[in-house]
Amino acid sequence: MKNYLIAAAAGFVLVAGIGAAVAEDVIVIAPEQQTVIREYVHKQKxxxxxxxxxxxxxxxxxxxxxxxxxxxxxxxxxxYVVVQDRTVLVDPDTRRIVQVID
Structure with a gap:
């Protein structure tokens, strides 16, 4: 029983660690920032x-x-870049899309 609990605890720690690593990759742009970005891009035409x-x-x-x-x-x-009339935020280091703002 003790070995089962240790294995379960180790599995939980592993899954929690993976979840934390994935959470680090999620970029959150606040709604207020999205509005400012949208207005800025609109002015740039x-x-x-x-x-x-x-x-x-x-x-x-x-x-x-x-x-x-x-x-x-x-x-x-x-x-940013505008693709198919959608504002696309991009990480300049990796060129990966961070967020698409409609």
Whole structure:
């Protein structure tokens, strides 16, 4: 019985650790920041690009051919691009999509 409890506890710790690691990858942009970003992008009037074969999902990488633009909004370290009329926030280091703002 003692071995079963130790194994169960070890499994729980492993699962909790995996959950914490996944939680670190989730980026949360506050609704207020989304509004400011949306207004900023609207004022820039950046042309929308079309990317065939690229899904706009969080974590998906964008090709190197896509030009990323700086967001002049406090506390936002990401860059953006407008794809199919949707604002896409991108981590400039990995070029992975962080959030899609409609």
């Amino acid at each position: 950046l042309a929308s690009v079309s990317l065939l074969g690229v899904e706009l999902n969080v974590g998906s990488p964008l090709p190197d051919t896509v030009e990323l633009h700086t967001i002049d909004v406090p506390d936002v370290k990401y860059k």
